[in-house]
Amino acid sequence: MKGNVIKYERDNIDTDVIIPGQYLKVHDYAELALHAMEGLDPDFHSKVKEGDFILSGRNFGCGSSREHAPIALSHSGIKAVLALSFARIFYRNAVDGAFLLPIEIEEDAYSDISEGDEIDINIHTNEIKNITKNKIYKMKPFSEIIGKIIEAGGLFKYKPD
């Protein structure tokens, strides 16, 4: 899975900045996408392209349980968020709803990958290739159940053993 990186070099990107509370009443996915990241980066909507990735620090998606957050990112074209760690409900929503891949990365990838870099994520080898910089980083493998739900295409398509 190849794409370009939009980087937010900070921790605790919360759901209130991913999609501000005033839009919680909105359930039209395309309209939510118009306001993605509005609380942090008003230019996000104009710069994001289909297939892009977000790269950020620790505790990405902390705060509310609003599924609007992965929905707004996903319908903006974001295919994966790479972060040092994720808040639990954002992580679950991203996977169970099959909106985007939450990829846990290590410090080397976080500090090395720059805004605009083209990267290739391989969730079978757990490697991230930085095409722009010609480097390879490890990602943390998904736990067994997360891997299976992703493979199935979301919780509703997953058949427990």
Add this chain to the structure above:
Amino acid sequence: MNITEKILARASGRQRVAPDDVIFANVDKVMVHDVSGPGVIKVFDKLKKQGVSVDKLWDPTKVWVAEDHFVPSADKVSAENIVKLSNFTKTYGIEKHFKYGMGQYGICHTLSHEEALVLPGDVYVGGDSHTNTTGALGSFACGLGHTDVAYVLLNGKIWFKVPHTLYFKLNGKLPEHVMAKDFILKIIGDISTEGGAYKTMQFGGSGINEMSVESRLTLCNMTTEAGAKNGIVEPDQKVIDYLTSRGAKNISLVNGDDDAEYEKIYEYEGSEMEPIVAKPFSPENISIVREAPSVELDKSYIGSCTGAKYEDLEAAARILKGRTVKIRTEILPASISIYKRAMENGLLKIFLDAGVTVGPPTCGACCGAHMGVLAKDEICISTTNRNFPGRMGHVDSQTYLSSPLVAAASAVTGKITDPRDLN
């Protein structure tokens, strides 16, 4: 096993569970509200298109519906969402729908305890992150998103990874001027907003035994802000009395074993606790009130599932009695039952005499929805739970989180004020 493990073992039909086990737990109670409900309806619409049957819920008697975030309807879109909710409960035969303007209604987490909708030992999930609140009754209470709640509504179960448990022991009572809110802010300041991530935060010790059920609800409510999967307190006679007085029957308690294991134990001395505020823009950014910056406040907000239970209003009334507010102050009781008790016991008169605007139960400005949201550069002290950028309105507004005592004292002075320092 500890209490959380025992509840999850029972719910998954196992003798034992241990941290990191992945289980499918049978769910006892489910909640959706006017934000997550329409979100679930949207998931149902998608499923229908994929050929999945959404004709029947697994058990409509175990589901309740709250109207809280954008009520009374803030605008046309939120009014449509309320209509959608009403159609949903009618279609699926959900009887427990607490409608505004029709008797008891209020914030979903408040209803969970005020209406005794959740019992000790229950696995309870809700389409809201602060579902953790209800763990104070000795249940496993956990927030989920729309897809997960839709899955529970159709299948009656959901997957969990059994959490590791952090145990917070409070030795001795909190001083009179210190509330549960101060204690949980202190904990979040110590462990950070990620310190409880994916974990259980359990509270115990003599200080917790002494604490009212409502104070325990405040503690569990804000475990969400430390990233926790659930917050929990071992249920006792106080919980039984609390729920029985609200009509609950057949209460049976689940408690942890004597040899229960915890990942880490934190100890606090009640007598050493101080009034605390969390400064912008994170609940972990704490300061002792007496050392807080001397900012000119624009507003004091006493509301939300965190800070507008009866006990919270009583605390505010102790401060506001015979005094006048210096800044805009709003008080929004968290449910109609609390509102009525506040009226019957004279609290509303105290508030109105002090110059406060008393509003209806709603999540309101806590999540920047409506009813008093903040303008650019406005500074608010609030009994709510989060103060991320833009949480209560404009992205350049600021919120200080505090207890109702501190929010009321600050309303009187216009500055962040320790209740002990009021004339």
